Amino acid sequence: MNFELASMSLGLMADDATDLLLVLVPDGFKPGRDRLSRLIGEAMKSQALETKAGKLLSAWRAPGVAAERLVLAGAGDGSAVQVRTAVSAAMAHVKSAACRRLTVAFAGPCAGGALRAAVLAVADGSYVYTTTKSKPEGRKVHDVVIAVAAADDALSESFRQSAALVCGIEWAKEWANRPANHATPRQLAEAALSLAKGKIACTVLGPKQVAKLGMGAFQAVAQGSQEPLRFIELRYDGAAKGEPPVVLVGKGITFDTGGISIKPAPEMDEMKFDMCGAASVLGVFRTLSELKPTINVVGLIPACENMPGGKAVKPGDVVTSMSGQTIEILNTDAEGRLVLCDALAYAARFKPRAVVDIATLTGACVIALGGVRSGLFSSSDALAAALLTAGESSLDLCWRLPLDDEYAEGLKSPFADVANVAGRAGGAVTAAKFLQRFASGLDWAHLDIAGTAWKGGAAKGATGRPVGLLVDYLLSVVKEQGARGSMPTKAGRSGRSTGTRSKGGL
Structure with missing residues (x-):
């Protein structure tokens, strides 16, 4: 267009x-x-x-x-x-x-x-x-x-940003709308690799590399599927090398049957949209490739299917996450938090200025907020305020929900450090409390987009949200860095920004 x-x-x-x-x-x-x-x-x-x-x-x-x-x-x-x-x-x-x-x-x-x-x-x-x-x-x-x-110049810049945003939103829609057999973890990794040019680099890890990292929670979700998992790392190096990046973590469950805790058959086809968090990260990087802002951004996508089968993880199994914390999996349909918790632990290695995970995580968030606003949880008031502001400016709205410690009581387990579910009450909050355990020491936010990432019924299809919110947030970081004198990237500063590496095979 x-x-x-x-x-x-x-x-x-x-x-x-x-x-x-x-x-x-x-x-x-x-x-x-x-x-x-x-x-x-x-x-x-x-x-x-x-x-x-x-x-x-x-x-x-x-x-x-x-x-x-x-x-x-x-x-x-x-x-x-x-x-x-x-x-x-x-x-x-x-x-x-x-x-x-x-x-x-x-x-x-x-x-x-x-x-x-x-x-x-x-x-x-x-x-x-x-x-x-x-x-x-x-x-x-x-x-x-x-x-x-x-x-004038201001309108011209708004127009430039708008056209770039369309590219990202439609890239997110494309990958979210594809049927699961046309958007496997391998194909999602290929989509990420296709973005690796200019200031964007991409690394893809396969099952052996993920096992070596100790991502036991991520592996547990993937083990019931014949489709091998992929862990995707995208990097946009637009600012000085020492500038801490913003890390975006997108849930990449390319199809979610619920596993052994299998979902009801009606509307299960819509579980191809369970990778809309991953699609939004791809969309943001597509927009970054057009805008070329002076910021460093890392995108992490744990991609796999959640399937039942002879090798599938079972309710009651205990796994060890990358952080070393053990998890009792009481419900295999609460798999998104399991892949995200290992990606959050991995995110800490970048010493980020902020980490935002994006996930179609809970039906409870749909009940709470419907399809108007995404759910926002954060351990940082400043980060939450910045995301809320970005939601308003982009018309891609979110709403902050609580993280009181009392909500974590239901996650206690007699057999592991933490259980992966805590009952129906406050389900969106308890899911966020689970993730918070694995973001300790980080300025972290969680966007639950289960109600906003796609529409059902006659208008069935992905919305491309929250690409607009995330891009506006990143541009606000650029302004903040500019206000304190952040230097733009020098041409040819690092060959890493143009490299493309793949491990474990595609």
């Missing part, structure tokens, strides 16, 4: 021979003397057009307008949220129409957040999954022009 930012008055917009002209009309719009402004003014005067966000008025070959199709969309107060509502409604309205070239025009002032909301809403509304279809139709919109009255 190609995006272009253009400075264009409403008068010039009327002469734009595009397939579809979508004009965002805010509250208080004052029409000028040009043809398009007069048309909008007359529609408002007759009450055929309302400026409430999402209200639409469409026409084919409107007089005085060169576009084949014209859609006027109310944009409310012009904020990012209301612009997103307007563009999403318009894209749903014209989804079946042939429209190779789309122009989205702001009839009023445009801030950076609103511009980004428009770009992302167009991309989301036109996205089509095609990989495993024999005769894919593909997306109907290919070229998009975002037209504003004046594209």
Whole structure:
């Protein structure tokens, strides 16, 4: 999908021979003397057009307008949220129409957040999954022009970030949407390796290397599957070598049957989405490759399937994690925390400034927050505040939940250092308390995206969340480092940033 930012008055917009002209009309719009402004003014005067966000008025070959199709969309107060509502409604309205070239025009002032909301809403509304279809139709919109009255430097930078974010979100959607037999741990590792260019390096570890590291919890989850596990390490070296990285840890369960504690059959197909945390990490690195910010980032993905079988881990088994802590596995369907705990222990070797794990971890979080906000847990108030702020700025919302010590009582085990479940009550919190044990000494946060990473029903598919939140957080770190005088990366500083290594075979 190609995006272009253009400075264009409403008068010039009327002469734009595009397939579809979508004009965002805010509250208080004052029409000028040009043809398009007069048309909008007359529609408002007759009450055929309302400026409430999402209200639409469409026409084919409107007089005085060169576009084949014209859609006027109310944009409310012009904020990012209301612009997103307007563009999403318009894209749903014209989804079946042939429209190779789309122009989205702001009839009023445009801030950076609103511009980004428009770009992302167009991309989301036109996205089509095609990989495993024999005769894919593909997306109907290919070229998009975002037209504003004046594209200054700030808007240009917002546009650049938005276009890069679309690349990352759609990369995350692609890998999350693929069926599990087209997104195995090996294939996920190949996707990560394909990103290894420029400032990005990738290392992939196989079963022997993971065993040598002592990742007993990760191995336990994988042992019931014929698909061998992969531990993926991505590195983006964009800042000075001594600058501590942010580590992102994505849960990569490429299919989750529940193991011996098997799930019910209805909707089990959606468990291909249990690697959306991993997909979001891949998406972030795809965006980093476009933006090239001055920051160091590490991405860790423990990837495997959770399957029943003769070798599968059993309820009551005790395993030893990489940290040395022993775990009684009371429920094999609580496997995400088992692969993450070893990845969190591995993350400590990077001496990170912060660690954020991202996981479709608990149904309890879906019950608590639904599909609107991701659950946020953190041992650091500053890190939690930064992630909450990033969620607001990206419209990729999260909500902080507690980590009181009392919630860990149910994780006590008479046979191991800790049990992997603590009953149904407060399930999202007790899962986070389990992970917290393995993030000791780190500025750590956990994002439970079980309710936000994908949609079911007629709209079934991955959302690409929380790529937007994570990218905004990383860019806030760049600003913070810049404020205290962090130096940008020197060209050719380290050959490591361009290297690609694989161990254990793909």
